[in-house]
Amino acid sequence: MKVDGRVERGEQTRRQILGRAAAIASVEGLEGLSIGRLATELAVSKSGVFAHFGSKEELQLATVRAAAAVFVDRVVKPALELPPGRARLEALCEGWLTYSEERTFPGGCFFHAVQAEFGARPGRVRDKIAEYGTKWHDLVTATAAEVPGVADPAQLAFELIAVLELANSRSVLHDDPDAYRRARQALRSHLP
Amino acid sequence: MKVDGRVERGEQTRRQILGRAAAIASVEGLEGLSIGRLATELAVSKSGVFAHFGSKEELQLATVRAAAAVFVDRVVKPALELPPGRARLEALCEGWLTYSEERTFPGGCFFHAVQAEFGARPGRVRDKIAEYGTKWHDLVTATAAEVPGVADPAQLAFELIAVLELANSRSVLHDDPDAYRRARQALRSHLP
DNA sequence: CAACTAATAGTACGATCGTTCGTACAAGTT
DNA sequence: AACTTGTACGAACGATCGTACTATTAGTTG
Numbered sequence: 001m002k003v004d005g006r007v008e009r010g011e012q013t014r015r016q017i018l019g020r021a022a023a024i025a026s027v028e029g030l031e032g033l034s035i036g037r038l039a040t041e042l043a044v045s046k047s048g049v050f051a052h053f054g055s056k057e058e059l060q061l062a063t064v065r066a067a068a069a070v071f072v073d074r075v076v077k078p079a080l081e082l083p084p085g086r087a088r089l090e091a092l093c094e095g096w097l098t099y100s101e102e103r104t105f106p107g108g109c110f111f112h113a114v115q116a117e118f119g120a121r122p123g124r125v126r127d128k129i130a131e132y133g134t135k136w137h138d139l140v141t142a143t144a145a146e147v148p149g150v151a152d153p154a155q156l157a158f159e160l161i162a163v164l165e166l167a168n169s170r171s172v173l174h175d176d177p178d179a180y181r182r183a184r185q186a187l188r189s190h191l192p
Numbered sequence: 193m194k195v196d197g198r199v200e201r202g203e204q205t206r207r208q209i210l211g212r213a214a215a216i217a218s219v220e221g222l223e224g225l226s227i228g229r230l231a232t233e234l235a236v237s238k239s240g241v242f243a244h245f246g247s248k249e250e251l252q253l254a255t256v257r258a259a260a261a262v263f264v265d266r267v268v269k270p271a272l273e274l275p276p277g278r279a280r281l282e283a284l285c286e287g288w289l290t291y292s293e294e295r296t297f298p299g300g301c302f303f304h305a306v307q308a309e310f311g312a313r314p315g316r317v318r319d320k321i322a323e324y325g326t327k328w329h330d331l332v333t334a335t336a337a338e339v340p341g342v343a344d345p346a347q348l349a350f351e352l353i354a355v356l357e358l359a360n361s362r363s364v365l366h367d368d369p370d371a372y373r374r375a376r377q378a379l380r381s382h383l384p
Numbered sequence: 385c386a387a388c389t390a391a392t393a394g395t396a397c398g399a400t401c402g403t404t405c406g407t408a409c410a411a412g413t414t
Numbered sequence: 415a416a417c418t419t420g421t422a423c424g425a426a427c428g429a430t431c432g433t434a435c436t437a438t439t440a441g442t443t444g
Contacts, residue, residue: 006390006441013391027312031224034431047433048392056432107312116308119364120219120299130365158374159355166354172311173322182350198411198420205421226401239404240422248402 014052016042018066021059025067026107029117030060030125060125067110068132074099076139084146086191092143093160093187100168101180108172111136112165137161149192159190206244208234210258213251217259218299221309222252222317252317259302260324266291268331276338278383284335285352285379292360293372300364303328304357329353341384351382 020042025033035056039046053059079091100109107113115133118126140161145153167183170176212234217225227248231238245251271283292301299305307325310318332353337345359375362368 004390004442009440010391029221029223029309031221036430036432045393047394047435050433051392054433113308113312115361115365116305117221119361120305126365133362133365155374155377158358158371159351159378162354162358162378163351165358165361166350169307169311169357170325173307173318173325179350182347185347186351186354196412196420201410202421228400228402237423238402239424242403243422246403 010052013044013048015066017049017052018063021063022067022070022110023106025060025063026105026110026113028107030063030114031117033060033063035059057123057125061128064114064125064128064132067105067114070104071099071111074104079143084143086147089140089143089147089160090187090191092140093164094184096164097167097180097183100164100171101177109165109168112168147192156190160187163187163190202244205236205240206254207258209241209244210255213255214259214262214302215298217252217255218297218302218305220299222255222306223309225252225255227251249315249317253320256306256317256320256324259297259306262296263291263303266296271335276335278339281332281335281339281352282379282383284332285356286376288356289359289372289375292356292363293369301357301360304360339384348382352379355379355382 017038021033021038024038024041035049036046039049042049049059053062075092075095079088079095082088082091096109111129111132114129118129137157140157141154144150144156144160147153150156163183163186167179170179209230213225213230216230216233227241228238231241234241241251245254267284267287271280271287274280274283297305303321303324306321310321329349332349333346336342336348336352339345342348355375355378359371362371
């Protein structure tokens with residue numbers, strides 16, 4: 001199968017743009033992310049960036065999708081390589097903490113930042129973020145359901161995610177790595 | 193003691209501005225809060241709003257302070273009227289859930305929104321937000337320490353706050369009142 | 385090589401941003 | 415009554431925002 005070198009180059013540029021966009025948005029938010037700044041940082045023209053997406057909203061949506069792909073790659077996929085059960089659930093939580101702790105995105109968890117930003121606003125971007133949020137919650141719930149001795153998987157998932165998110169939030173806001181220690185302790189006491 | 197009618201009037205305007213500012217910021221963030229929009233919504237002049245604060249950063253700081261006063265009034269003070277112990281800790285958590293659930297701020301908890309927004313950025317606004325965050329955490333920890341049978345109050349406080357914040361976040365993002373039910377169930381199982 | 389196409393650059397637009405300035409007016413002081 | 419002080423207004427500033435247009439350049443295809 002033949003590849004068009006121009007399209008190929010365009011896709012690479014697009015990947016670069018979205019990588020940087022997700023990094024910026026994790027710190028400044030998806031609204032704080034501006035096309036002009038993105039172009040300056042990547043040393044390309046503003047219209048070049050714009051042409052890839054056609055509107056700011058499309059850029060935001062593409063950025064959310066790109067961040068989700070990173071998240072799946074870093075957190076979900078490794079855990080799914082383990083057999084269902086306690087070990088997989090633990091890997092999911094631990095993978096999440098590592099993903100946050102290592103600053104895969106410089107502002108901590110991308111989705112924590114944009115959820116808080118778009119949570120109370122209508123629009124397609126919010127809907128997409130909410131959709132990924134539901135998927136994540138459902139995944140944790142389903143994974144918890146496969147652990148023997150878990151009476152209410154959705155409740156357990158709620159409490160686990162709560163701990164993960166607070167660890168991220170506290171670590172980012174207070175530069176306090178101790179938050180991850182607290183989170184791990186909480187996970188130990190929650191998992192059966 | 194005499195009051196200057198002009199100053200009095202100014203302070204009332206200022207209160208109106210900050211009330212609206214906190215409401216807007218809980219939805220759009222403290223950066224999304226613009227002086228022009230604030231002026232339009234309050235039917236006053238842009239320069240009139242600006243003159244009260246001298247800079248956008250000062251407006252943001254004043255907004256954070258104003259929101260903190262509301263928070264203390266709604267959540268902290270009622271709980272502190274109860275004697276130390278389990279009941280006070282419970283009142284603190286329940287008061288927080290009510291404060292979020294009733295949409296004291298239209299975007300849910302003001303501090304959840306702005307913590308995520310400013311968590312990863314340097315500056316005076318972030319420092320102020322972090323300061324209030326620490327105060328809140330310390331208060332919950334101290335309140336938990338007064339409950340008999342609590343071995344690690346800071347850990348308990350961490351887990352309680354985690355549950356509260358996720359309830360808020362989920363309720364706002366998914367219009368899901370069930371999040372508060374989950375949070376209350378988690379609180380029951382966490383409190384001794 | 386010419387014709388075509390896709391990615392990028394360049395320029396310009398209207399709107400809005402935070403900010404500055406001079407002014408009008410009401411309230412307090414002498 | 416004359417003067418001072420504090421609030422609020424209106425107009426204008428330079429910068430930046432998202433977006434719309436028209437080149438320019440590089441790769442594909444006949």
